[in-house]
Amino acid sequence: MAHHTGRHALIRPFSLARGGPLALPGKPAIALITVALCAAGCGVQTTVQEVRQAQTDLGDDAIVILSRKHKTQGETEDDFVACVSAGVNGGNDGLPVLPARDFVDATFPWFEPRTAPRTMDDLAGVIGRPLISERIQEIGVRYLVWIEGTTQRSDESGTLQCTVVSGGIPACFGFLSWENGSNYEASVWDVYQGMNVGTLSSEASGTSFVPAVVVPLPFIARVRQAACTKLSDQIKGFLGPTA
Amino acid sequence: MLRDFRRLARLAAVGFAAAAAMGCQSGASVTVDISVPRPLVQPLDVDMGVYFDDTLKNYVHEEELEEYGDYRIDIGASQVPVFAQVFDAMFDRVIPVIQEPAVEDPTTPAASAAVSFRPVDGPRVAVDGILAPSIDEVQFAIPDQTGGEFYEVWIRYNLKLLGADGALLGEWPVIGYGKANQRNYGAIDQKEVALNEATIWALRDAAAWLSFQFPDQAEVQTWLTTLDDMP
Known part of the structure; x- marks a missing residue:
């Protein structure tokens, strides 16, 4: 079983260093090994998928990106939602994004955790109510992007x-390593047409490790960041003017 | 120079160990002073009096968690803004009321005597009913206790509907539940921020229940029918 004492310093003399200056045997060799290991394992593999069910036309309206909050785990x-929102909104080809909290408040x-629609049919029912559809049009939102998924650490x-x-x-x-896997899916709902217009998904995985000889050298696979970047680009491509 | 560095490193190590040891025991104290957005619901065509007692307005939950320290959640300041916002959206007209001192009547048993209210401001006006929320209980849980991912807060309210004469027409428990995922608060311990967030969501949840469920309660439906039948 893995044992990580990094958060709570273990106050215990270590035999190698007792009684004198620290010896750092093989430092260059270890650096070389870690660089080689990183080249082999630090990389992040990503997979994206897209299913389009209808044409999209954002026009002058905005997008809101939400996550589902009713789960007790995962x-x-x-x-991640903030990262995707910033990614979709950023850059020269950025799209207008209304912050999720502003939408939920409006x-x-x-759209509270216990009252938010849980299925696309429920969503259609909620948005079909005159009070809600009027408010959503008032705040200028055309597409709701619903994100589900998470990043898990394993192995x-x-x-x-x-x-x-x-x-x-x-x-x-010592030496510590682990796998990170991200798996996110985004459903895109057209408020005006009252239908699901597509589903996008982004998967990413990678190995992180921390070799330590006196100083820990973390080589972290930025899996969630990679999944965020890919999903943001997908959403831009799906809803942007070139879609 | 090297000596200074070593001294600093030693101090840092001792400080880190002390902080790590105390971190588990430190507890938290949060004061939640917010309102909620105006609910998007169709208002009922009634003149509703609303009564907030001092216990509600000053409610503080204090609890000592064995191994995890002392916790204090002050939600008193949020009660009036939250309920006022919700009731204002739920009813066409809302009139804050205060309780009048009871007049002793030897012919009426104390338990069955109706409570009397009058508007906070201005002259006496007729109301169709009076809503009086109170807090029965607050509970919370932290990830260290549950082994889960969330800071969680439960607020159990009791909501009374009184007739214009102060007689009890119905009462319901209103449960507000909120959670905040510790993963959203990074590696640095931000339990107060997380607990505050979970409490805000609990208040919003209670407000959501009220907005959606209150008009559908059987006693409320009966009461609304009697109002319709009145000349």
Whole structure:
């Protein structure tokens, strides 16, 4: 079982460093090994898919990107939704995006965690209500993008122990690695047409590791960032003027 | 120079260890002072009096969690803004009322005596009914306790509907539940921010229930029918 003591420093003398200056055997060799390992494992593989069910025309309207909040586990991270919103809104080809909280407030209490529609049919029912559709048109939202999914850490292995050596200098030793997998799906709902116009998905996976000889060197596979970038680009392509 | 560095490193290590040890025990104190957005619902055509007692307006939940420290959640300041916003959207006319001192009547048993109210401002006006919310209980949970991902808050309200004469027409529990995923608050411990967020969602949840469910309650439907039948 993996054991990570990085968050709570283990105050225990470490035999290699006891009684004198720290010896750092093989430092260049270890650096070379980690660079080689990173080249082999740090990369992130991404897969994107798109199913279009109807043409889209954003015009002068805006998009809102929401996540589903009713789950007790595996809820989509707020910062992933914020990342996708920023990604879709950013750049020269950025699209207008209304912040999710503004939308939820404007339509309160119809999109609260316990009251928000859970299926596309429910969504159609809610948006079909005159009070709601009028408000959504008032705030200029044409497309709702509903994101589901999460990033999970798995296959953790190795150990990393940190200690304070006799000279008072903290030091870590060991090797830790894990897999990260992101799997997100976005459903696009056209408020005007009252229908689901497409589904986009973004999957990413990668291996992260932290070798440590005195100083830990984290090589983190930025899986969620990669999934965010890909999904943002997909949404732009799907709803943008060239769609 | 090296000596200074070592001293700093030693201090940092000791500080880190102390912080790590205390982190589990530190508890949290949050004061939630918010309102909710105006609910998007069709208002009922009634003159509704609303009564907020001092216990509601000053409600503070304090709890000591064994191993996790002392927790304090102050939600008193949010109660009037939240309910006022919700009731204002739910009814055509809303009149804040206060309770009048009870007049002792030896011919009436104390338990059955109706409570009397009058408007907070201005002269006495007729109301169709009076709503009086109160808090029965607040509970919360933190991820360290549950092993889950969420800071969670439950607020159980009791909502009373009184007739214009102060007689009880119906009462309902209103449960507000809110959660905040600790994954949204990064590696740094931000339990107060997360607990605050979970409490806000609990207040919003209670407001949502009220907006949606209150008009559908059987007692409310009966009461509305009697109002329609009145000349």
